[in-house]
Amino acid sequence: MSEHILLRHRDIANIDQLDVYLKHGGFEAFKKAVTTMQPADLINEVKSSGLRGRGGAGFPTGVKWSFLPTNLWPHYVVCNADESEPGTFKDREIMESNPFQFLEGLMIASFAVQANLSYVYLRGEFWQIAEMLDGKIAELEKAGLLGENILGTSYTLRLHTHLGAGAYICGEETALLESLEGKLGQPRLRPPFPAVYGLFGKPTVINNVETLTNLPPIVEKGAAWYKTLGTEKSPGVKIFSLSGCVNKPGNYELPLGATFRELIYTHGGGLAEGRTVKGIMPAGASSSIIKVTQDSLLDTRMDYEAVAAIGSQLGSASVIVLDDTVNMAWLVSKTVNFFKHESCGKCTPCREGTFWMNRLASRIAAGKAAPQDVDLLDDVAKQIAGKCLCALGEFSVMAVTTGISQFRADFDQFTAQPAQSPAEKPEPVSA
Amino acid sequence: MNQLLRNYPEEVQRILAKYPADRKRSAIMPLLYLAQRKENYVARQALNDIAEICEVSSTDVASIVGFYTLYYDQPAGRYRMQVCTDMPCALRGAEKFLHELCERVGIKEGETTPDGLFTIEAVKCLAACHRAPMFQVQGDGGIAFHENQTVEIALAWMDEVRARVKAEKEAAA
Ligand SMILES: Cc1cc2nc3c(=O)[nH]c(=O)nc-3n(C[C@H](O)[C@H](O)[C@H](O)COP(=O)(O)O)c2cc1C
Ligand code: SF4
Ligand code: FES
Secondary structure, X not given: OOOOOOOHHHOOOOOOOHHHHHHOOOOHHHHHHHHHOOHHHHHHHHHHHOOEOOOOOOOEHHHHHHOOOOOOOOOEEEEEEOXXXXXXXXXXXXXXXXXXXXXXXXXXXXXXXXXXXXXXXXXXXXXXXXXXHHHHHHHHHHOOOOEOOHHHOOOOEXXXXXXXOOOHHHHOHHHHHHHHOOOOOOOOOOOOOOOOOOHHHOOEEEEEHHHHHOHHHHHHHXXXXXXXXXXXXXXXXXXXXXXXXXXXXXXEEXXXXXXXXXXXXXXXXXXXXXXXXXXXXXXEXXXXXXXXXXXXXHHOEOOHHHHXXXXXXXXXXXXXXXXXXXXHHHHHHHHHHHHHHHOOOOOHHHHHHHHHHHHHHHHHHOOOOOHHHXXXXXXXXXXHOOOOOOHHHHHHHHHHHHHHHHOHHHHHHHHXXXXXXXXXXOOOOOO | XXXXXXXXXXXHHHHHOOOOOOOHHHHHHHHHHHHHOOOOOOOHHHHHHHHHHHOOOHHHHHHHHHHOOOOOOOOOOOXXXXXXXXXXXXXXXXXXXXXXXXXXXXXXXXXXXXXXXXXXXXXXXXXXXXXXXXXXXXXXXXXXXXXXXXXXXHXXXXXXXXXXXHHHHHXXX
């Protein structure tokens, strides 16, 4: 792509400096919104752009905003900058290198729902980014773009950062709200949804960093322009975080609907000499493994619909490439260990289930399990599925079930030897 | 006497100002980072200090420390070197890196060097999977990323820290 829409720092040096950002059209979109648009028109514009949430679920952004009741106040906007899915590192690059476009997006979203106070919730490990953003926010206050009576209007907006402290579950939006309220990061029961009962019990919009960063160009150039990018149902550009067995891992901004081949070979430099793609996890550790049985699968388009059509998920587009040296039983032992570590413990199927999956998967990968333990692992995974309070529990079984069903030989390879002692058998998991 | 308020009066107020006046509880997490700044763990007294400021019980504060992995209720090394060994990093040699680093330093994963300076730990994804092997360093009240590492680069950094700490001690003596 010749010019980036989100990763503009790759084209324009020092765009993280306010004067440079302003010189390149920075805050024109926010000014246009605040001084010439009604909030309802702004929401409609974003609706017609077709922009979908980049945090994983792909929900239409403008539609989400329109759910906030206008008889309940105040409203809040909370930016989800928790970015903890293994394989995901895009929000970080946006905030580090193009911070003003991101903040402008957050300000546009805030104006759209008439929030006067908005938060950026960052994972605790982004401590340096939070410090830097605090400085940028202070600059915007000085410049009169934040604070009271912005640009001579009656609109008031303040932004604050809030650091998490190492918990993947806080990326789940209701756990994030709990955490921001100073509680344990455990998901809430829904309904009520955050649009009605969110932060501090008030109507709240939660949007991902990348979602928000799309807003300034949409407002500036219009929904019609935005829809010329990407596919009909998945318009726009997306940042793909490419990792794993490739020569040039990194972030690549491409239109939605670009192919895996383009990402991996044209941009990612391909695989090491002599290696082939065995599998792909397109949405980080949470995704179903795509088994690359034939080369033509690499021509699958990376949009929400096309990836779902081959049995996986696009999610936040953290594409992990697995080459023919990767054993899937090992891989599953890694993903399951992650979810066991990150389960918040609130509901039994996930808490107990991830515990047992971890025990079984690590036994298998260590060569200490019996062949029937693979079936048991599959069984436990299937008992968890569909019974969890939040999506983390559902995510935890994706690699397990798709790993065992498609790559059984990788598991059997470890269990070929008789087990040293039979594995303990888990109690059936019940909700 | 509330030591946190006494030691960091302005910062405590700056933190509280971020949240609505009747939502002081939201300040627990930032105040815990403040409490951890000097010693890299939350001392018992700080639980009470934070509870008092946020108008909650110290058990509530302790449960937050227990839930979130970046807060500690026990002292360890002044610098926690947290090596990501999650799956994407492991595909790029992170497990081998951790193993060799520990071997060269002469401690096991989870242990602290005898001089009390470094604890080496394995952690989950840190959003730096494209720059593995990598680790973050938690210490001196902040967190810094060290990316595209080799064991040699990591050891050289540890030597630098040792020299700096030694110089600080000599200057103070
Ligand atoms: C376990 C779990 C972890 C999540 N982690 C993140 C995250 O790190 N960042 C993010 O933006 N969304 C994450 N999400 C999705 C959020 O719940 C939510 O859908 C999203 O922030 C909404 O913003 P968007 O509509 O702009 O995508 C996660 C969801 C789950 C279930
Ligand atoms: S599914 Fe797991 S992470 Fe989600 S609420 Fe239940 S225990 Fe917590
Ligand atoms: S897996 Fe190590 S930083 Fe993501």
